[in-house]
Structures are given as structure tokens and as C-alpha cells.
Amino acid sequence: MIRNLLSWLDDRTGYREILHEALFERVPGGARWRYVWGSTLVFTFSVQVITGLFLWTAYSSSAQTAWESVYYIQNEMTFGWLVRGLHHFTAQAMVILMAIHLVQVIIDGAYKAPREVNFWLGLILMQIVLGLSLTGYLLPWDQKGYYATKVATKIMGATPIIGVQLQQLVQGGSEYGHHTLTRFFAMHAGLLPGALIAFLGLHIYVFRRHGLTVKDPNHAPDTMFWPDQVLKDGVACLAVLALVLGLAIWKGAELSPPANPSESYAAARPEWYFLFLFRFLKFEFIEHFGLAFGAIYLPGLIMLMIGAMPLIGRTARGHRFNVNFTWALSIGIGVLTLMAFSEDGSDEAHQAAIHEAHRDAIRIQELAGGPNKIPVSGAVTLLREDPFTQGPRLFAKHCSSCHQYNGHNGRGRLVYETRDGKQQVALPTALDLGNFGSSEWMRAVVVDYSKHFAPLKNAPWFKAAKPDDEILDPDESEMADWSGDAESLRSDENKQNVEALVAFLVASAGYKDPPKNNLVARGQRLAVDGDWAGAINGTSCADCHSTIGQAFTPVADDDADEAPNLSGYGSAAWLKDFISNPGAAQHYGSKNQMPAYGKRMTSEELELLVRWLVGDYTPTLVEPYEERRAPGTAASVAK
Amino acid sequence: MFDETPLIDGAGSEPEEEPRDEETLEENSDEAEMMPESDEVAHEDRSRRDFMTQILAGSIGAIVGLVPFVAGLVFFLDPLFREKRAVDEEGTGSQSGVAKDSQGYIKLPVTRSALPIGGSPQLVTIKDDLVDAWNKFPNVPIGTVWLRRLASGEVIAFNTICPHLGCSVEYRGSQQDFYCPCHLSAFKLDGQKNNPIPPRDMDRLEIKADTGDEIWVQFRNFRGGISEKVAT
Numbered sequence: 001m002i003r004n005l006l007s008w009l010d011d012r013t014g015y016r017e018i019l020h021e022a023l024f025e026r027v028p029g030g031a032r033w034r035y036v037w038g039s040t041l042v043f044t045f046s047v048q049v050i051t052g053l054f055l056w057t058a059y060s061s062s063a064q065t066a067w068e069s070v071y072y073i074q075n076e077m078t079f080g081w082l083v084r085g086l087h088h089f090t091a092q093a094m095v096i097l098m099a100i101h102l103v104q105v106i107i108d109g110a111y112k113a114p115r116e117v118n119f120w121l122g123l124i125l126m127q128i129v130l131g132l133s134l135t136g137y138l139l140p141w142d143q144k145g146y147y148a149t150k151v152a153t154k155i156m157g158a159t160p161i162i163g164v165q166l167q168q169l170v171q172g173g174s175e176y177g178h179h180t181l182t183r184f185f186a187m188h189a190g191l192l193p194g195a196l197i198a199f200l201g202l203h204i205y206v207f208r209r210h211g212l213t214v215k216d217p218n219h220a221p222d223t224m225f226w227p228d229q230v231l232k233d234g235v236a237c238l239a240v241l242a243l244v245l246g247l248a249i250w251k252g253a254e255l256s257p258p259a260n261p262s263e264s265y266a267a268a269r270p271e272w273y274f275l276f277l278f279r280f281l282k283f284e285f286i287e288h289f290g291l292a293f294g295a296i297y298l299p300g301l302i303m304l305m306i307g308a309m310p311l312i313g314r315t316a317r318g319h320r321f322n323v324n325f326t327w328a329l330s331i332g333i334g335v336l337t338l339m340a341f342s343e344d345g346s347d348e349a350h351q352a353a354i355h356e357a358h359r360d361a362i363r364i365q366e367l368a369g370g371p372n373k374i375p376v377s378g379a380v381t382l383l384r385e386d387p388f389t390q391g392p393r394l395f396a397k398h399c400s401s402c403h404q405y406n407g408h409n410g411r412g413r414l415v416y417e418t419r420d421g422k423q424q425v426a427l428p429t430a431l432d433l434g435n436f437g438s439s440e441w442m443r444a445v446v447v448d449y450s451k452h453f454a455p456l457k458n459a460p461w462f463k464a465a466k467p468d469d470e471i472l473d474p475d476e477s478e479m480a481d482w483s484g485d486a487e488s489l490r491s492d493e494n495k496q497n498v499e500a501l502v503a504f505l506v507a508s509a510g511y512k513d514p515p516k517n518n519l520v521a522r523g524q525r526l527a528v529d530g531d532w533a534g535a536i537n538g539t540s541c542a543d544c545h546s547t548i549g550q551a552f553t554p555v556a557d558d559d560a561d562e563a564p565n566l567s568g569y570g571s572a573a574w575l576k577d578f579i580s581n582p583g584a585a586q587h588y589g590s591k592n593q594m595p596a597y598g599k600r601m602t603s604e605e606l607e608l609l610v611r612w613l614v615g616d617y618t619p620t621l622v623e624p625y626e627e628r629r630a631p632g633t634a635a636s637v638a639k
Numbered sequence: 640m641f642d643e644t645p646l647i648d649g650a651g652s653e654p655e656e657e658p659r660d661e662e663t664l665e666e667n668s669d670e671a672e673m674m675p676e677s678d679e680v681a682h683e684d685r686s687r688r689d690f691m692t693q694i695l696a697g698s699i700g701a702i703v704g705l706v707p708f709v710a711g712l713v714f715f716l717d718p719l720f721r722e723k724r725a726v727d728e729e730g731t732g733s734q735s736g737v738a739k740d741s742q743g744y745i746k747l748p749v750t751r752s753a754l755p756i757g758g759s760p761q762l763v764t765i766k767d768d769l770v771d772a773w774n775k776f777p778n779v780p781i782g783t784v785w786l787r788r789l790a791s792g793e794v795i796a797f798n799t800i801c802p803h804l805g806c807s808v809e810y811r812g813s814q815q816d817f818y819c820p821c822h823l824s825a826f827k828l829d830g831q832k833n834n835p836i837p838p839r840d841m842d843r844l845e846i847k848a849d850t851g852d853e854i855w856v857q858f859r860n861f862r863g864g865i866s867e868k869v870a871t
Binding site for chain 2: 043047053054057058068069071072073078082083086227228231234235237241245368372373374375376
């Protein structure tokens, strides 16, 4: 019955002949592992078509939805991580397999007559695959793909004569935007795969016309493609699949933070198999010749050399030359790739940028996965409006030239300066704000004032000050005297009192360390009434800081004390007012040396910075940056 | 039933004499003579090995093809594994200003006293937080209801979606009924179907009791085309 049905079908379609043609290709010298590469390429392409079509059902190509839909595929959809992982890593496997295939074809002389045309078809296929990988890299619209692809399109723009127009056409405008994505997507999912299928068809047709290039016809008895060679091909494909599957499961396809045109990505690199070209373009002598030379003419020339191999191969030592050229090229590519990797590995700035991108990637997943999901304006706004993300950046930009944060610049990096003719870790010229508002900080202000404020003595304004100048001197002030009164303040009888005052100060700042409520009231009495034991009895904070103990209220210039306004000291309201204008009469007045940031930052930026400082953001699992105190320099003071 | 025309068969019709299966292969190929295994044991051995090779090659081929396909298929079937699309998963919507209680009743922007007693139906838009894949739209229209205040003072609400095939049911003042312009379903003002086109009456929505002048509606959509009222 089935046999009849199949016969009927064959009569109408002739499928048996086609199948027969496909399966019973003669393999002289027997099936061999060295013939599997072409088949693995067909296999990987099939995997890309299958996974690509499925991904297409969930991908949305616009600047506000591309990253978001990929995030959703990766994190929310059933098996999304797997399908994307397969697509991601198979793409890379394809490039490697393609390189192996090409090198083998050259070594075995398979490009020689009568197979020249098929060799050229293969080179066209290679260009298409590279095009697919380039266009696919941009589609997630993440920082990595965005900035790497910008370089590629910029290179396009360096093409002689038509460069500018070419770049605009590819980008869909003079800048990146919705149409960059729609165009790249159309190329990636339509134009290029279509072309690939067409050329692959020709490639296989011509291959079958001339048959295998047999390495050694006497290696083993002749056999047929089915089943001996198919089995070997299948095992090779299985190995490729296992590798790709393993990478998808244990490594996972990366999704870096959403593309942010307003924040450059210092760690932007092309996909690793283009790294050699990236590194090559960094050579000074290459740069000297201009971008078009290094990125277009020279690679073009190399492609031309490869393309000319069938012709070169006809000459006496042509084949030898081709093989040597291939080896030289492979070694060059390998060396350049290794160079790029090792240079990046030892580049602190590059590693820091990668580290930060990784933190942002985790953070954006926390925010996007939150109850409010992603706003219509796109995931990038979640990061832009997140104090935990923006605070450190604002700190590094505006504050870190004087202040440090746990010994770093807020973004985990040491601050350097040139001192004594050498590049070294900068001495802070203002306080380290890493523990601002904590009991450690408050206790230091109370009992260790001079030492706590000592970094000010590194500041140029301090060193340049004349004896009569009104400045903030950590050693010479009423506060320094009071705090330095070791016998009274640090005596056993005041020990409990100091703890109470610290608890009160921490509570009025209101965000660090669990509040010790039982001590706060006592602390407030000490601050306001000076209810101390011993010699300092009767001296209260309120003697000088008259508004201490009240919620923060800005004070009019006329009402300001000589001493800084400590109402709500360290709280978000206090911080915002202080940072806006530290030279106001109620803060440091004429003694102030810090710039007024109310005029240097927008109010949104100030808000983000303050909310970060006081820890007012949705909780995160991202680890804080490690404390970084270079030995001997931490809070040390130049003699 | 099927034509019994002879097969266009490889072995017979092709000049190259390409063999059609492993047995003919062995007879036809050049190396058959070169091979020492002319006795039957060796021959059987070889056939068995070829058979195993075929099975193995076929299975491996199936595995490498199926893995990406099955993974993709499961991915594609994701909507079936997903909880039905929630209008507001948290049920409160308080952050966006939607007044919604724990049972999903949403406060309407109209009051009981504003509705004419026994008067014509009023069309009211329902707003809630809408979750769409990765986005959440706070406080946006998610549907409309027809509201009527009966002579008894009771307020009733109908989802405006026609239970037939999902068009919007309109109020027809001239006939004092609801009708659907798509397929001409018609309903009385109490929601009862007035012709055989719709499979069931209009979908009445729960209204919360004892809310004073306020009106709170439990907004739901229902499957179309069937006689039972099943929430989607």
C-alpha cells in the first residue's frame, strides 16, 4: 500500500530520482572525516533558518522595542534563551566552519580547474555569511551591538565616492534609528538568507557536477554518499550541535544594556572573529594611510588575492604560493586576534567598561522584570532614571576630582593624578563619601573632627591659604577644639553619650545603619541641651548649629549661624540644598571651596545623585564596587 | 487506485549505472572485485554493517534536525503555556491611579445618580493598567460597557463586545434595542437576544453591591461564538 502510494508520488514528481541523485553520489577512496566541513556548514545554516524563523515570531524591530523584545525572548518566553542561544552560538560556529572549509579547499587544491567557478561561488557565500553576522549583531539594539555596528557603518562611509550615500542607505538616514533596525532586519532575515540559499544551491549543484576533490583515491574502497559519508557528516553535525547547545546552556547568549546614544560604550568591540581587523586598524602605520586603506582597500586586495587563486594555481609554483599565502594569512589573523584579546585583557579601562556594562545588564533585568515592566519610551529610560545606575556616573563626572567613594571614583576605578612627576593614585582633596550618613561617619565628625576632615589639607586652596585667611581648617576651629577635647569626650562617663549623639545624627540623616531608637531621644537632648558629663557639660551642638534637631529647612541668609546648618544633617533634603549651593550663608558661607552644583547639574541629575547617596532606589542584587584604597594613599595627607 | 506505471528506476535508466541501494552498490562498484570478501559470511557481515550504518546515520540526522526545531516549536507555543493575558496582574493598579479592589472591581467615572432612571443606555470606557508582553501601560482604556439604570434603581452593565463574533454592539434608539452592525445580532435592552444570530445573551458584568453612589464593575471579556459565557 505504502509502496503503491510512493510509486504514485514518484510517477508524478520523480522524487526517487532526485533522492537517488542526492544520496548516491560516488565517494572515491571511501568516506572520510575530511569531507564533512561542507555538510556542517549546510547544517549550521539550516539551524539558523529554523531558529531564526522562530525568533522572528517574537522580535520587534524598532529602537523602542528591539532590545525589549529580545529581553522578553531571553528572560520571559519558554525556551527563548535556548532558541536565542542556539542562534547566537551557531552563527559563530558557522564562521569558524567556513574558515576551516576554505582553508581545506585551498590546501587540497579543490579550487583548481574545473572547479574555479565553485570556488568563487564559495567566496560569495562567505561574504553573505559575514554580512549576516554583521547585520545580526545590531538587531538586539544593545550597547555592544550598537556601538560595534556604528564602527562598521562608519567604515562603509569611508568608501570612496559613494561612501556617504552608501552609509545613509544602509542606516536608513544620517543617524541610527528605527529605519536602521528595519533595514538591518530586512537584510538579515530576507535579502541575505535569500541570496545565501540561491548561491548555496548553485554551489552544491556545481559541486555535484564535478564531484568531490579526492585526496587519495586509494585510501579505501569507493563508497557512496549514503550512508557512509552521511554518517560521518551526521556525527560532525552532532558534535557542532553539542558544542553550540553546551554554550547556549552554560554560557548563554549575552544581552548587554539597551543602546544608549547619549552614553558611549568604551568596551565596544566587533564580534570576536572581526577582532583581527579591528586590531589591524589600530596600527599607527595603517591609520596613517587612512581608514579606507586599512578597512576597504587592503581587505579588498586580500579577497582579490584569494579570488585569483584558481588562476595563480595554474602556474608552476602557483599552488604552493596559494597554500603559503593562506597559512600566512591565517597566522596573521590569529596573531592579531590574540593581540586584541590580550591587550583588552590587560587594559584596566576596557575591563572596567565591560564590568560596568555587566552590572548595567543585571540591573536593567531587575528593573525590566519589576512590577512596572518596561515603559513605552523603552528600557533605556529605566536606566536613565535609575539612581543606582546614574548616581555613580554623576559622582565620577562631577565629584570625583575632589571626593572619592570608598577609595574609588564612584564607578569602581581609582583616580589618578600626576604628582612628583609620576602618575599615581590621587590624594583626595575632600572627604571620602562612601560612608556618608553612617554611624562611622557621624562618630568621626563628633570625636575625630580634625582627622575626619584632614583630606582638605591636600587641597590646593588649603596649601595656598595665608595665615589670616578665613578657611575651613580641620585643625583650627571651635569644632576642632571641642571634638579634640579628648579627656571629656572620650572619657568613660561620656561613652554612652557619644553613642547616643551618633544614634541621633544617624537617625536624622535617616537611611544608613538600623536606627537605635532607644538612644535617639537622649542624643537629641545632648545635641540641643548639651547634657554632657565632665568638662564639656553645657556645651551643645545647638550653641553653634542652632537648628540641629529639626527637620531640614533652608534658612534665609540673614538668619544663618556662623556654623553650618545641621538641621536634618545628611538627609536627602539637606544634601540637595548643600550640593546646590554649599557657599550659602547657612552652609559654609565665605569659607566654602566647593562649586555650587545647582548651576552645574540639572535638578533631575541632582535628584539622582542624592538618591544614590542616600540609597533611595529599588533594591538590587548587584554587588557594590569593592573598596579601593591604594596602599599608603588612603585618606593620607601630604606632609 | 494508483497508477502502476513502472518506476523510473536508477539502476536501469541511468548510463552511469549508479546503484540504487547497498546491495547493487556492492555488485556494481569497482572495488567489489578488489575486495577479498567473496565468501558469504563476509558478505552478510558487510550488509549488516551497512544496515547499522544506515540506521545510525538516519537517527543522527533526525536528532540534529529535531533539536533546533523542537526548541523553536516549544518557543512558538509559549502563548499556550502562559497565564491568560492579565489586564492587571497585581490586581490593585494603585500606583497608576486606577481605583480597583482585590476582586477586580473597577470604579467607573460615572455615578448612579448621574444615570437617568429607566433611560437610554450610557456608554462608559473602562480604564485599567494594561500589560502587553514587556510593556505595561498605566491607566489606559481596556474596554467599554453599556450602563443602564433600571426603573427599580438597580444599575446593570453589559460588555459591549458582541457574543457572536466580537464586533461592538451599538444602542439603537429608534428600535430601543442593542444591535451589532457586523452580523446584525440584536438584543433587548435587558440583554436578552432578540434574534437567532448571537449564540447567547449579551454578557452582563458584575456590579459591586453597597457602594453608595459609586459604581464598581468587574470588567471581563468572554469567548465569542459559543452559547456558554466563558471568561477569556
